[in-house]
Structure formats: C-alpha cells, structure tokens
Amino acid sequence: QVHFVESGGGLVQPGGSLRVSCTGSAIIFRLATMGWYRQVAGKEREKVASITVTGTGTDYVDSVKGRFTISRNNAELTVSLQMYNLKPEDTAVYYCNSDPPNRYWGQGTQVTVSS
Secondary structure, eight states, rough: OOOOOEOEEEETTTTTEEEEEEEOOOOHHHHHHHHEEEEEETTTOOEEEEEOTTOOHHHHHGTTTEEEEEEEEETTTTEEEEEOOOGGGOOOOEEEESSSOOOOOOEEEEEOOOO
C-alpha cells in the first residue's frame, strides 16, 4: 500500500496565502509524477497541479494558474503546494497522490478560505 500524509491546511482570509505539504513512500516519490487534488463535499475530486519526477515540468488547472506553485523534494519525500491570493472557491480538502492517482488516498488537509 502507498500512503500519503497531508498537512498544513487551515483557515485563511480571501487574498491570503497558505502552504500545504505531503509526504509518502520513497518508491512513489522517486518514480512518479505527483499531483495535488482537491475535493468539495458532494463534488468530484479534481486535480489542481502536477509535477514531474525531476521537478522540471509542472501543470495547473486554469483556475489556479498564477496563484499556486507546486514543488517537490525527492530526498525528503515531500511535495508541496504554495497557494497565494486564495479565494473562497479554493475551499476544499486537499490531497496529494501520484498522477495518475493510485487508489490509496490519505486523509487530506482542509483549506478554508473565508472572512
């Protein structure tokens, strides 16, 4: 099984910033493109960002382009998502997984953007 542990979520005002991080197994972090996903209750989970194994290639969903930055540290087995200029519609539970994702999801970390 592959397990991911997400951290760093919280409550932030609109326009604020937050950084979420994830750690997981060495095999995944050294071999897989990694992604950050988010899910709002009652809606499907969506991928918001991905980063290649070497970190040289990144991709973002249009709604977060220019505001979110994904990064990874393979030596420390972490992948992070730095979020700027947060909006209420960014409120969700954020998860990391490989891209494409495997079936083992962590518990995620709640990000709430509200005044």
